[in-house]
Every structure is written in C-alpha cells, then in structure tokens.
Amino acid sequence: MFQSEMFQGSxxxxxxxxxxxxxxxxxxxxxxxxxxxxxxAVTSLKNCSTSASELEKACTFHTCQQKV
Structure with a gap:
C-alpha cells in the first residue's frame, strides 16, 4: 500500500x-x-503544541496546529 523507502524511511x-x-x-x-x-499511549503524545512537525500539521484537523 505504501513504501516508506521512497521517502528515506521505514x-x-x-x-x-x-x-x-x-x-x-x-x-x-x-x-x-x-x-x-x-x-x-497515543493521546499522551498529543498536546496540541506548537512543536508539531510539518507532516503532522498537514495531516491534522486541530485548529491550533494549522497556524503557520
């Protein structure tokens, strides 16, 4: 379905x-x-902070992460 190696990862x-x-x-x-x-475990990682990666910002619907 998806091959991460195309994006230098796994x-x-x-x-x-x-x-x-x-x-x-x-x-x-x-x-x-x-x-x-x-x-x-998953939700403990998510605090809607400004430290979100560009990928996470692109993949989220949280308004606090859509500020550029």
Missing part, C-alpha cells in the same frame, strides 16, 4: 508490510477500537 505512514486497512464499525469510537492502553 514504516512512516503505517507498517510497510501492511496489505489492507481494517474498517472501524460504524458508531464505534477509535478509543474503543484501539483499546484503553493504546489510546492512552
């Missing part, structure tokens, strides 16, 4: 070995889908 978007994506059941939150431990 597993940049998701694992390079990924063959397909799994659809989340309608009405299910991504918190429920991921599980509490994984959700807490």
């Amino acid at each position: 597993d940049l978007l998701f694992k390079d070995s990924t063959k397909c994506l799994q659809e989340v059941i309608k009405g299910q939150s991504f918190k429920d889908f991921l599980g509490k431990d994984h959700y807490d």
Whole structure:
C-alpha cells in the first residue's frame, strides 16, 4: 500500500508490510477500537503544541496546529 523507502524511511505512514486497512464499525469510537492502553499511549503524545512537525500539521484537523 505504501513504501516508506521512497521517502528515506521505514514504516512512516503505517507498517510497510501492511496489505489492507481494517474498517472501524460504524458508531464505534477509535478509543474503543484501539483499546484503553493504546489510546492512552497515543493521546499522551498529543498536546496540541506548537512543536508539531510539518507532516503532522498537514495531516491534522486541530485548529491550533494549522497556524503557520
């Protein structure tokens, strides 16, 4: 689906070995889908700070990160 080596990296978007994506059941939150431990780990990394990378700014809908 995606080859990170074209961008001088590996597993940049998701694992390079990924063959397909799994659809989340309608009405299910991504918190429920991921599980509490994984959700807490991921959200602890996100504080909506001004230190976001250009890639993250381009891929987010948080208004605090769309300031250039």
